[in-house]
Amino acid sequence: ADYLPLKNKAVLVTAGGTKERIDPVRFISNDSSGKMGHALADAAFINGADVTLITSSSLPVSGNIKVIRVESADEMHEAVSSRFESSEVLIMAAAVSDYSPETISTKKMKKQDHMTLTFKKNKDILKEMGRRKKSSQCLVGFAAETDNIYEYAEKKLLEKNADLIVANDIGKKDRGFNVDQNEVIFFSNQHEPQIIPLKAKKEVAQDIIDWIVEFTD
Numbered sequence: 387a388d389y390l391p392l393k394n395k396a397v398l399v400t401a402g403g404t405k406e407r408i409d410p411v412r413f414i415s416n417d418s419s420g421k422m423g424h425a426l427a428d429a430a431f432i433n434g435a436d437v438t439l440i441t442s443s444s445l446p447v448s449g450n451i452k453v454i455r456v457e458s459a460d461e462m463h464e465a466v467s468s469r470f471e472s473s474e475v476l477i478m479a480a481a482v483s484d485y486s487p488e489t490i491s492t493k494k495m496k497k498q499d500h501m502t503l504t505f506k507k508n509k510d511i512l513k514e515m516g517r518r519k520k521s522s523q524c525l526v527g528f529a530a531e532t533d534n535i536y537e538y539a540e541k542k543l544l545e546k547n548a549d550l551i552v553a554n555d556i557g558k559k560d561r562g563f564n565v566d567q568n569e570v571i572f573f574s575n576q577h578e579p580q581i582i583p584l585k586a587k588k589e590v591a592q593d594i595i596d597w598i599v600e601f602t603d
């Protein structure tokens with residue numbers, strides 16, 4: 387019972403939806419609550435890992451998990467990038483905004499009849515870590531899709547050089563964003579796509595940790 391498969395392993399986990407500021411009182415974001423990522427940090431910790439959770443969620447974090455609170459995709463990039471090299475595992479469960487406003491107004495923007503915002507593309511954190519990854523490191527990404535899950539997840543596995551892509555359907559109310567359960571499909575070069583049926587995010591997180599333990603053994 388005392389066997390801890392991730393003992394002495396540094397595991398980085400990201401969680402939550404990033405917030406991209408428009409002005410001092412406005413931002414754009416997405417529906418990620420941070421539940422999936424926080425469950426993963428807990429599961430990694432229970433399995434003995436030295437866990438650092440980089441989160442844009444305000445959910446509480448239990449005891450011995452190191453937590454770094456970030457807001458934007460840029461801040462998350464910086465927090466992951468500076469710790470990646472000294473980590474054995476990175477799990478990117480965060481819903482990182484793909485775009486952010488081209489300019490951030492320092493003053494509250496005044497009301498107009500029409501408003502146009504322009505956006506620039508953010509850095510793809512997972513893709514960059516995929517390029518930097520050494521063979522001793524394990525990289526897990528997610529794929530949040532509303533359609534063509536198999537096609538898009540296979541593409542992310544390849545393009546991001548991940549060891550595992552955990553795909554979920556974010557078009558359904560009983561899974562994905564902001565609920566306590568999820569159904570996912572594992573994509574890796576080790577096996578055919580594997581369906582993990584609908585269950586508590588806590589249990590899905592343990593299944594992901596089990597996959598990582600087997601992969602890194």
Ligand code: PMT
Pocket residue numbers: 402403417418419420421422423459478479480481482483484508509510511512513526527528529530531542554556562563564565
């Ligand atoms: O937080 P919850 O409410 O519990 O919801 C969980 C979840 C649905 C957010 C989670 O299960 C999930 O799917 N997380 C990934 C969301 C996402 O951004 O997916 P994506 O398919 O757009 O991105 C693919 C991967 O690239 C992800 O691992 C993402 O973290 C990463 N990414 C994306 C954009 C970016 N600029 N940098 C990244 O690293």
